Structure formats: C-alpha cells, structure tokens
Amino acid sequence: MSVAFNGPLLFAGAGKMGGAILKGLLARGLDPSTVVVQDPAPPQAVMDLLAEHAIKTVPDAAAVDVTPAVILVAVKPQIMDDVLPVLARLAGPQTLIVSIAAGRRIANFEQYFADAAVVRAMPNTPAAILRGTTVAVPNAKVSDAQRAVADAMLSAVGDVIWLDDEDLLDAVTAVSGSGPAYVFYLAECLARAGEAAGLDAALAQQLARATVSGAGALLDASDLSAADLRRNVTSPGGTTAAALEVLSAPGDGLQKLMTEAVAAATQRGRDLAK
Template identity: 55%
Template sequence: MIFSKQRPFLLVGAGKMGGAMLSGWMAEGIDPSAIVVCDPGLSDEMDQLLTRHGIRHVTAVPDDLKAGIVLVAIKPQMMDTVLPGIKPAVLPDTLVMSVAAGTPVSKFLSVFGDVPVCRCMPNTPAMVKRGITAVYPTELVSEGQKEAVANLLSAVGKVVWLDGEDQIDLVTGVSGSGPAYVFYLAEALSKAGQDAGLPEEIAHELAVATVSGAGELLHQSGEHPSVLRQNVTSPNGTTAAALDVLMHDEGLQPVLTEAVAAAVKRARELAG
C-alpha cells in the first residue's frame, strides 16, 4: 500500500458511499491507524465504526497531515467549499481519488496542482461488497498506485479500468444509476402483481425475492443474461407470452436506452 501511519489514507466524507467503502476496508484487515476520516457530521453508525476500530476522526484537515492517498467522497456541490481545506494534505506524490459524480479531473488539478488523480464511479451495492467501480487514472498515476487503487476498491466489489474520462458519464448511466433501475423493476413487478389480483404483501415479497434471486443466479452462474433468459422460456409458454410484451419494439429496451441516455446527459450537465 502507498499509505501509512506517517502518510495516512485520508477519507474525506464518510456518508453512505465513503462509509460503505470504509466498512469493506476494515473487513479486509487494512490497518486502521493508517486511516484518517474527515467529516464534520458523522452518523451514529459511522461514529461507532470509527470508535470500534480506533480510526482517527477530524472535522477539518490538520495542517501537519500529509496524506499518501486522499479519497474525496462528498457531494459535487460541496467541492468548492471542501477542497481548499484539503490542499495542505496533498503533496506532489499524493494520489487523489474521487467517487463524486459530475466532478472532472480538471477540478482537482485546479486546486491541488499537477498530482496523480483517479476518478472513480462506484455504485451502492458496494454496501454489501457486490459493487462495481469504474476507474479513470490520469497519466501521473503510477503502476504502484494503480495496484493500491485496485486492492482498495476490490474490497467492495469488482473494478474495471477506463481509457478516457469521457467514459465516466457513460458508466454513471449504466452502473452508477443502475441499481435504482433494478429497485424500480422490483417496485413495478410488485405493482403488476397487485393489479393482477395478488394481495400487496404477497406481491411485494414475490417481486423482491424474484429480482434479488435472479440477480444472484446471474452472478453465480457466470452465464450471459440472454442464456439464462432462454433457459427459463418455454416455447409458447407463459414466460414467452410476457417476453413478447417486454421485448416488443416499444418494450423495455428502448425505454431503458432512453433512461440511460437521460442519466448520461445529466451527468454531463453536472460536469459543466
């Protein structure tokens, strides 16, 4: 790792995403004495986690703190206020990682100077160690730093590397926002069951178990989604009848394509 007690890992923001990643690192056995969390408003749960592991907590970055890695996990609208306060901790060889949507690499370079930056796009299944994070590294990120990033992020799920920063917005539309699409599918399936005549509680239970179970089957089997779909679709059966609707020219695919495009457009707007 490229951080230590002397050059700690500075986590700026321990909300849902930052907190989920920190929980994953503790489960992986990362030295808590090499981590400093900067957050003026910790939740009770996160405060307990820090206390349990003896992780140092500050509400503002001390002037004498010089970080090996800085992970920025705050909302994009907080950048102008928070980043200047982090600057004293960033040396020319400090790796800056960001998991904030809509904040380009250029923003960090304008504040910290010419330092190595990795822009990362995780998603919320990181909270259960089933996330996936796409990473765009700038040219100054060394092979050792890339290895450290991969080790850190793999504690909460899979890691993929991007060739260009422009791909981050595309990732946002697919996997960054994607969990919400799946949650909505469970909502919609439950509502469809109720409209068909099932009691609300039973329809909800069936929908949630079906969506989560199908996802786990997809994860464990390693099969392409189309193969699993075909495996459960008998010719002229009930599933085929339903798929005739979902796979129609005006069915799910064009709607989902439009939804991803809308998310990508908004991500680009946020980036300015």
C-alpha cells in the same frame, strides 16, 4: 489479505459509500491508526464503525494535521469547491487523489492539486455489501504503484474495472452507477403488477423482491449470458413468452425505455461535469 498504504489515509467525507470503502479496508486488515476521517456528520452506521476502531475523526479539513499518502474524496458536490482548496494544502508531492464524487472530472481536481496523481472512480451501491462494481480512470500522473494502491482501496468493496477514456464514465455512471436504482424500480413495478393481478400487497412484494434478488444471484453465478438465461426459462407459447411479448414490443418495449433512461442519465452526467 492485508492492506497497507505508504502513509496516512484521509477520508474526505465518510457517507455511505466512503463508509463502505473504509469498512471493506478494515476487514482486509487496514491499520485503523493510519486513517483520518474528515466529516462533520457521518451516518450513524459509520460513526459506530469509527468508534469501534477508534479512528481519528475531525469535522473540518483544516483540522487535519498529517500529510496523507492517499486522499479519498467523497464529499457532496455542493461543498466540493469549499473543501478542495483546503485538501490541496494538505497534499504532498506524492499524495494520490482518489475521487468517488459524482459530476467532477479529473481536470477539476487538477486545478486544485497541481501535478497530482488523480484517479476518478465510480462505484455503485452494492459496495455496501462488498459486491460493488467500480470503474476507475487515472490521469497521466498516476504511476503503476499508485494505480495498484487505488485498486487495493477500491477492490475492498468489489470488482474494479480500469478505463483510459474518462469520457466513458458518464455512460458507466448511467449503467452501473445508477443501475441499481433501475433494478429496485423493477422490483417495485413487478410488485405493483402482482397486486393488480389480485395478489395481496405483502405477498406481491415478497415475491418480487425474492425473484429479482434470486435472478440476480443466478445471473452472477452462471456462465450463460442474460439472453441465454432468459431463453432458458421461456417456453414457446407459455406464460413467460406472453409477458416477454409485451416487454419486447417494438417501439414501446423495455429496451426502448431502458435505452432512453441510460441516455438521459448519461447526458445529465455530462451536464453536471460542465
């Protein structure tokens, strides 16, 4: 599947997520000569990718000498207000702004990019292996053609889900954006529990890692719901049932903790966007 854009593609920031999107686009046939990367210090893996494809790289947005068709904004929140005014001077009337930066609402970009088409997107870390889930919200200026362009860019690293209500992105971030960390922590906790039960630390980690990744793969491959899959491996009165009785205890079980965790992440997202 070949990917092309109607003009230069500017990556403002090429960290892990920006680099993952670029890698996915190149794998889909994007012409590297149409890409400009603005980043003073990309990660080594991204630097290797840029060198491999001879992609033009500049340390500062002021050094960009093209009018981009698309600007992917992936800079850190603490330097956003320094970078956006420079990017705004680069943008043309048809430039599409796609932001994957956390904590910045569409209105923030509209302050700098007057009358611009803006898509705010929230990808997650499985994008690094092209298994990400990205939720995207367009502003009123985004045309059908521009939405298709944004979809082509974001789908290079996985599935894309479109919403019309930007307010939902805080909850989206709390579930899918931050969610991989919860799963990784589950693997940590499971390994520690195995050690507490008498397993060697290395074996406990191996079992926890393989179990979490294998269960995730099964969930992805199955048409059954997570609840159905859980019931299928839970024999009445068996070992799994004994464990789930603890995990589902009313008042202090996993559901209560997860609900509180997602609520805390959602609120933090709202606070950051103020």
